[in-house]
Structures are given as structure tokens and as C-alpha cells.
Amino acid sequence: xxxxxxxxxxxxxxxxxxxxxxxxxxxxxxxxxxxxxxxxxxxxxxxxxxxxxxxxxxxxxxxxxxx
Numbered sequence: 050x051x052x053x054x055x056x057x058x059x060x061x062x063x064x065x066x067x068x069x070x071x072x073x074x075x076x077x078x079x080x081x082x083x084x085x086x087x088x089x090x091x092x093x094x095x096x097x098x099x100x101x102x103x104x105x106x107x108x109x110x111x112x113x114x115x116x
Contacts, residue, residue, distance in 0.1 A: 050090070050114040054080060054106040065103055067114070092116070 051068045067076035067090060076090050080103055084096045092099060095116045106112065 050075075051111055052102070052106065052114045053111045054103065054108050056108040063108070065106075068111075 050070070051072065053066045053068070055064045055066060057063045063080040065076075065078055065080050066074060069075050078084075084099055087093055087095060087099070098116050102114075102116075
């Protein structure tokens with residue numbers, strides 16, 4: 050799974066994208082909202098490490114998600 054942080058413009062907020070190994074979009078959520086429903090993506094119990102990773106991600110840099 051891969052993660053990328055997308056910079057919003059004007060009134061559009063920043064977003065996080067989760068993509069599978071074929072780079073197909075599997076999740077798209079706001080970066081400033083609490084993480085929920087992570088069980089849908091096989092990431093249950095990873096809220097803390099994922100929130101820390103999101104805060105340090107650079108915009109537009111695709112990164113392999115290894116938690």
C-alpha cells in the first residue's frame with residue numbers, strides 16, 4: 050500500500066490518498082480529520098502511527114506505507 054499527501058487550494062483542504070500495489074485509489078480522506086474506519090483498509094489499531102506519518106509527509110511525495 051502507498052500513501053500520498055495532496056495539497057489543497059483556496060477552500061479545498063489537504064487530502065490523503067491510500068493506493069494499493071497497482072496504484073489504484075482505495076481511500077481518500079481529509080488530512081485534518083480524525084482517522085476512522087481504518088478497518089476497511091486493514092489498518093485497524095494503527096491510528097497513532099498513521100497520524101504521525103501523515104503529519105511528517107511532504108506534499109506530492111508518494112511513499113510506501115509500512116506500519
